[in-house]
Amino acid sequence: MATASGPNPAKIKTRPGPASHLRNGDYSAASRALALGSYFISGCMAINASQFLGAPLYLINEDWYNAWIAFTKQSWGLLTTSMTQCWAPTVVRVSGHKSVRGELLKTTEGNLLSNFPERLIVIANHQIYTDWLYLWWIGYTNGMHGRIYVVLKESLRRIPIIGWGMQFSQFIFLKRNWEKDKDRLAAHLQKLNSNTLSPMWLMLFPEGTNLHPVTRKSSKKWADKNKIPDMQHQLLPRSKGLQFCIQQLRKTVPYVYDCTIAYEGVPTGQYASEIFTIQAAYFGGKPPKSVNMYWRRFDVWSIPVDNNKDFHNWLRARWIEKDQLLENYQKTGRFPADTGVDELPDGRKRRGAGFIETEIKPNKWYEYLQIFAPVGLLALVLYMFYGGLPKRFMKDIGKQVEKETKDPENLEGLINSTPRIVEVDSTNASAVGAPNGIAVTTQPPSVAKKAIKKLPPRQKGVSKAPIKANPQVEQPLKARPKPKKLDVKTPADSRHTKLDSKPTPTTSSTSKPSTTAATKPDASEAPKKLEVKNSTHPPKQKPVAKLPPKPAVGPKKVSPPKLEKKANPPPKLGVKSKPNQSGKAGEKKPIVSTAADKENRPPPKKLGIKPKPGATPVPAAGKGH
Numbered sequence: 364m365a366t367a368s369g370p371n372p373a374k375i376k377t378r379p380g381p382a383s384h385l386r387n388g389d390y391s392a393a394s395r396a397l398a399l400g401s402y403f404i405s406g407c408m409a410i411n412a413s414q415f416l417g418a419p420l421y422l423i424n425e426d427w428y429n430a431w432i433a434f435t436k437q438s439w440g441l442l443t444t445s446m447t448q449c450w451a452p453t454v455v456r457v458s459g460h461k462s463v464r465g466e467l468l469k470t471t472e473g474n475l476l477s478n479f480p481e482r483l484i485v486i487a488n489h490q491i492y493t494d495w496l497y498l499w500w501i502g503y504t505n506g507m508h509g510r511i512y513v514v515l516k517e518s519l520r521r522i523p524i525i526g527w528g529m530q531f532s533q534f535i536f537l538k539r540n541w542e543k544d545k546d547r548l549a550a551h552l553q554k555l556n557s558n559t560l561s562p563m564w565l566m567l568f569p570e571g572t573n574l575h576p577v578t579r580k581s582s583k584k585w586a587d588k589n590k591i592p593d594m595q596h597q598l599l600p601r602s603k604g605l606q607f608c609i610q611q612l613r614k615t616v617p618y619v620y621d622c623t624i625a626y627e628g629v630p631t632g633q634y635a636s637e638i639f640t641i642q643a644a645y646f647g648g649k650p651p652k653s654v655n656m657y658w659r660r661f662d663v664w665s666i667p668v669d670n671n672k673d674f675h676n677w678l679r680a681r682w683i684e685k686d687q688l689l690e691n692y693q694k695t696g697r698f699p700a701d702t703g704v705d706e707l708p709d710g711r712k713r714r715g716a717g718f719i720e721t722e723i724k725p726n727k728w729y730e731y732l733q734i735f736a737p738v739g740l741l742a743l744v745l746y747m748f749y750g751g752l753p754k755r756f757m758k759d760i761g762k763q764v765e766k767e768t769k770d771p772e773n774l775e776g777l778i779n780s781t782p783r784i785v786e787v788d789s790t791n792a793s794a795v796g797a798p799n800g801i802a803v804t805t806q807p808p809s810v811a812k813k814a815i816k817k818l819p820p821r822q823k824g825v826s827k828a829p830i831k832a833n834p835q836v837e838q839p840l841k842a843r844p845k846p847k848k849l850d851v852k853t854p855a856d857s858r859h860t861k862l863d864s865k866p867t868p869t870t871s872s873t874s875k876p877s878t879t880a881a882t883k884p885d886a887s888e889a890p891k892k893l894e895v896k897n898s899t900h901p902p903k904q905k906p907v908a909k910l911p912p913k914p915a916v917g918p919k920k921v922s923p924p925k926l927e928k929k930a931n932p933p934p935k936l937g938v939k940s941k942p943n944q945s946g947k948a949g950e951k952k953p954i955v956s957t958a959a960d961k962e963n964r965p966p967p968k969k970l971g972i973k974p975k976p977g978a979t980p981v982p983a984a985g986k987g988h
Contacts, residue, residue: 433509440508451650458700467716477505481562569600596689657698
């Protein structure tokens with residue numbers, strides 16, 4: 364294996380990683396788990412929803428469907444990258460062999476920019492479970508994070524949400540039984556081979572699983588059985604699957620890229636899979652101090668894929684070289700770095716990248732919004748077409764509730780026969796058992812009070828409207844007879860008696876005088892309709908002012924005009940009354956002082972009482988005068 368020269372790794376200072384302030388546990392494990400779990404699950408559900416929305420495209424055009432799935436896989440790459448940036452930030456140091464000279468670049472912002480081909484096969488050693496996350500980020504730096512295909516274990520496809528997304532992403536699942544896996548793998552590779560213009564990165568881990576004490580023993584046992592040297596920092600690779608993939612794709616894939624991964628902070632004799640677990644890195648805030656990658660490129664035509672033994676030896680030789688790289692890393696803390704320069708035929712120069720040290724993060728902070736873009740767009744479209752739907756829905760519910768509460772019968776069913784007081788027409792009062800026009804339930808007053816509070820106010824034109832009830836009343840109320848209306852107009856704040864009557868002609872001697880000024884209502888009469896506005900007892904009415912009877916003078920007797928009361932309350936006597944507005948202009952109105960002064964006075968042609976200033980008030984007339 365050829366290695367490129369570079370700066371002395373011992374003189375390179377280690378920059379503290381961005382996760383150093385989190386390793387002391389600024390946030391509790393529970394809060395970190397809650398935040399990470401919420402973001403990860405919501406992101407996975409958004410990606411799954413996007414994949415479900417694009418599934419019908421497969422029936423229309425398969426190329427459109429593949430492009431849509433590539434978009435969702437880009438969202439997956441952004442999700443894992445943003446998760447690593449926020450919850451497990453770390454530094455990545457990338458270097459390469461001279462075979463990748465000019466393909467690893469550093470931007471002016473200090474970010475990594477990869478310039479790998481669009482179609483290739485990536486192989487790598489498997490140290491921890493999150494190896495593929497860091498390799499996916501390399502695809503992000505190359506703009507290929509939507510065109511990555513991964514070969515995984517069959518059991519991973521059964522994971523809820525994540526497994527569904529892997530199936531939509533067209534990942535390849537193997538049962539580790541070559542007789543069963545061969546046909547399935549061939550079908551997937553044929554699809555990848557069908558369109559030579561479609562970008563594709565096929566990612567494989569020839570070791571089959573990550574490095575662990577248990578798998579380490581199995582690898583040593585296999586080495587002893589086949590009498591071959593075992594690896595010190597890796598597992599022995601399995602050649603059959605990789606050989607089959609290269610055979611199927613060698614006409615459309617020109618290169619195989621090899622990545623050697625090492626993690627800083629792993630003591631000699633220990634395993635990174637036991638130190639940098641998912642729980643420790645993402646939930647505990649203890650990610651690796653740095654992730655180190657060393658890249659190499661091999662031409663497909665130089666790989667002996669047609670001979671099983673030769674290919675097995677070729678692959679094992681590459682793994683021995685990788686093991687030596689890991690051994691040097693344990694001693695120096697760095698992989699080799701290429702700093703050479705090549706002069707191209709057109710005069711341009713191609714330089715080695717050396718060490719590129721950067722952080723795992725998106726190039727733009729707002730790129731993570733792409734994860735939720737399809738679902739958000741769908742919600743926006745639905746809002747544009749059905750924007751008023753929630754409002755109409757709530758409005759319909761409000762109308763239904765109002766309709767139910769307005770009808771006492773429906774309300775009675777809703778509140779389990781809650782008592783209420785209703786008014787009944789006099790014509791139907793006896794038929795419904797309410798002779799006085801009011802029906803009162805016999806439920807407890809406290810229950811009735813709560814139910815009646817829910818009733819709406821009375822409306823005009825409603826004969827059977829609910830009214831408020833006095834909680835103290837438990838027996839049916841008795842209707843009080845409504846007196847006849849009196850045509851008397853008196854201001855509410857006036858304390859004077861205002862009489863407004865038309866003049867009556869003088870009657871003959873045969874007419875009999877009337878002894879009263881107003882007709883007393885008959886208490887036995889029941890009104891046609893009784894309006895009860897309050898359940899309390901009605902207030903007592905004040906006595907109505909009545910004029911005293913006029914005694915007969917001579918043979919002629921004249922009865923005074925009847926007084927009609929038009930408004931309440933009754934006026935108070937003993938105060939000046941306003942002049943009668945109905946009299947003619949210039950006509951003098953007689954002054955009424957007492958009944959004795961008027962005894963021998965003839966009645967006027969037009970009766971109008973207009974007391975003068977200083978006159979004695981007229982006493983109230985009644986029975987017994």
